[in-house]
Amino acid sequence: MTHVLTLNSGEQLHYQLAHRQRRSVGLKITATGLVVHAPKRISQAELEGIIAQKADWVRKKLAAMLANQVPAMRWQHGEALLFLGQNMTLAIAHDLQSKAVVHEPGFLFVALPQPQDAKLVARKVILWYKKQALQDFTRRLEIFSSKLGANFASLTLSNAGSRWGSCNSRKEIRLNWRLLQAPPHIINYVVCHELAHLKEMNHSAKFWAIVASLCPDYKMAEKELKSLSATLHRI
Ligand SMILES: [Zn+2]
Structure with a gap:
């Protein structure tokens, strides 16, 4: 009561x-x-x-x-999505066939036979995010791993609730696809953090010195990522 x-x-x-x-x-x-x-x-x-x-x-x-509190995504025409820190408008259209998702600056176009079906729209858009994330994160990992002088074995996209990334002793890196919504400097920070684990499998002072050498503003980025977390989990 x-x-x-x-x-x-x-x-x-x-x-x-x-x-x-x-x-x-x-x-x-x-x-x-x-x-x-x-x-x-x-x-x-x-x-x-x-x-x-x-x-x-x-x-x-x-x-x-x-x-x-971030309003829940309803997967309706005109809703705002984030891509690399930029807003884009979800544009949903009816089409007789399900079409490939098209990204143009400021817009994400989705066309399918059931434009009112929020679950189907969500599935299409999330698949698109994952595909872009794999390309984008691979490129960033390659750039920073060559700076670091250490190689990673593989990249897998994760869907974890609270973890943004991980790196195990087999040098396998996992990154949450939702990070693709974040501004590039924040993605870079998570990438550098996980790569630094190739050299230091802990969070010691030595580890943070490696992170800082790749990503000098990592402390700010870490804070920003925390405050963005609820927004990034909207989808
Ligand atoms: Zn770590």
């Missing part, structure tokens, strides 16, 4: 209240907002006093969550 708490400042806090078999009051921020878990016997006044004390924390967490 949703409750509203009016703070001394006049500000209103909305929260979902659930009574639980517990001794203390627990607050958490979920996708739907503030959820309060309270012991069964607590009075409303006591409960509201505790929530009011944590108002700053709640405000901060809610703001952070809103900033990270």
Whole structure:
């Protein structure tokens, strides 16, 4: 059930209240907002006093969550997609046959017999991304591995939830195809990071020195990648 708490400042806090078999009051921020878990016997006044004390924390967490919320992709005509950090508009057209996806500056053209079928549109576009990612990442790996003077064995595209890349002792590199949406300097950073593992299979100071030699602005790129993460996982 949703409750509203009016703070001394006049500000209103909305929260979902659930009574639980517990001794203390627990607050958490979920996708739907503030959820309060309270012991069964607590009075409303006591409960509201505790929530009011944590108002700053709640405000901060809610703001952070809103900033990270990215609207879900609906795969409709006119929606925005990202490619190497640039916006492109998804243009979906009806055609009697499913056509190859065409990329022109600012646009991605998709034509198929079922233009309303979001799943089919998504599948076509994601296949296109993967194909481009394989070409793009291979080229970057080749450039930076020759700078580094170490060879990688293979590149595989990954679909991992949170990892952007990996490199194992067999020198096999995996990179998340979603990175192709990111600006080039961020892709370069991930490529350099994984290549540096060819020489150092750890995250030691020596490892970061190798990353820095290939990619001097890696710290900025790493931060940017973190803040972009939710956006890149939209598809
Ligand atoms: Zn690493």
